[in-house]
Amino acid sequence: YGESLRERLDQRGRLSPEETARTFTQICRGVGKAHDAGIVHRDLKPDNVFVVVEEDEEVVKVLDFGVAAMSDAESPPGGRLTCEGSLLGTPLYMSPEQAARSRDLDHRTDIWSLAVIAFECLTGRRPFLGDTLGELVQAICSEPLPVSSRLAPVPHGFDEWFAHCAARDPVQRFQSAREAATELRRVCGDAGGSSRARRCTVVMAAVPDAPPQASAAAARQVNPSGTLVGGAKSPSTTALLPTLTGPPSSSTP
Numbered sequence: 001y002g003e004s005l006r007e008r009l010d011q012r013g014r015l016s017p018e019e020t021a022r023t024f025t026q027i028c029r030g031v032g033k034a035h036d037a038g039i040v041h042r043d044l045k046p047d048n049v050f051v052v053v054e055e056d057e058e059v060v061k062v063l064d065f066g067v068a069a070m071s072d073a074e075s076p077p078g079g080r081l082t083c084e085g086s087l088l089g090t091p092l093y094m095s096p097e098q099a100a101r102s103r104d105l106d107h108r109t110d111i112w113s114l115a116v117i118a119f120e121c122l123t124g125r126r127p128f129l130g131d132t133l134g135e136l137v138q139a140i141c142s143e144p145l146p147v148s149s150r151l152a153p154v155p156h157g158f159d160e161w162f163a164h165c166a167a168r169d170p171v172q173r174f175q176s177a178r179e180a181a182t183e184l185r186r187v188c189g190d191a192g193g194s195s196r197a198r199r200c201t202v203v204m205a206a207v208p209d210a211p212p213q214a215s216a217a218a219a220r221q222v223n224p225s226g227t228l229v230g231g232a233k234s235p236s237t238t239a240l241l242p243t244l245t246g247p248p249s250s251s252t253p
Contacts, residue, residue, distance in 0.1 A: 002052030005117070012036055014124030017155045020189035023051065024118055027179035031114070034062070035107040035177060042105070044113035045093045063227065091133060092126055093117065096141045096168050107177075108170040114180055115165035115173075123152040127166070132218035141168070157187040 005023065009015070015023070027049055034041060041048075043064060088173040091099065095112035098105055119127045127146045130136030148154045148162055165180050167173045174180040 002050055002176050002226070005046035005049035005051060005121075009120060009124070014152065017122065017188040020121040022048075022058075023060055023121065024184055025181045027062060027117070028114065028177035029062065030062040031110055032177040035110070040107050040125065041110050041113075042098065043090055043093075044110055044117065045090050046117060047090075049117070053080065073088045091136050091140075092128065093142060095170075097170065099137045099140050102160060106170070108173050108175070111170075111173045111175075111177065111180060112166055114177060115162055117160045118165070118184060119146075119148055119162055122154045122158060123148050125151055127162075155189070159185050 006155055009034055027044075031041060031044065041062070048062065048064045050063055052059050052061065072210075093113040093116045095105075095109040097108045098112075119125075127148075128136060128139040128143075130139050145166060147159055149159050161183055164172070164183075165174055174183065
């Protein structure tokens, strides 16, 4: 049995620093494995994080790679991570470069999404909101970053961690999911590193064979509530990528 992180947050409001660090560490371990394979998720959010109990341990599973893409290093010749004029993913957790429909995305767009997830876990609130999609994109791209300690009691140092992880310039962010997790554990008292629950499964959906075509027929619409509606799905490979899983390593990510 299990539940999504979205369901857990809806029930509890927010998580303790210890549980946040533990859950975030497992998410980052799974996302880091995908990044190592040259895959960028592009739609990380609490709905796509599933927590199950296996042999009395909580195991986090990262789901729904439906809008994932290969990084430039892994793409076929002429391929890009996204297509100009298309907006794929869930706006509430979308990085500025993804919201601006940049043609050059890499794994650091997922680092931004991880920052938003951690912020919501600790404060019970999303950092960026808007009544319309345009207002939401403006908040993500240009409004001052929210200060978490003004919204809820958070661990000392989390404000700085969030500002680093959600830097608008990807170069200024943590450069890997593992780096972000290591620093968050330090901020939260290393709760995630000492837990028994150290496993994470990456459940891989079909990954696009090539970037979606920038046409009205292929582009999917989004609304500010975070729901993808209408349009055709991206083309995908005929075979599924293998599940990435395994026992915890001797060192933290």
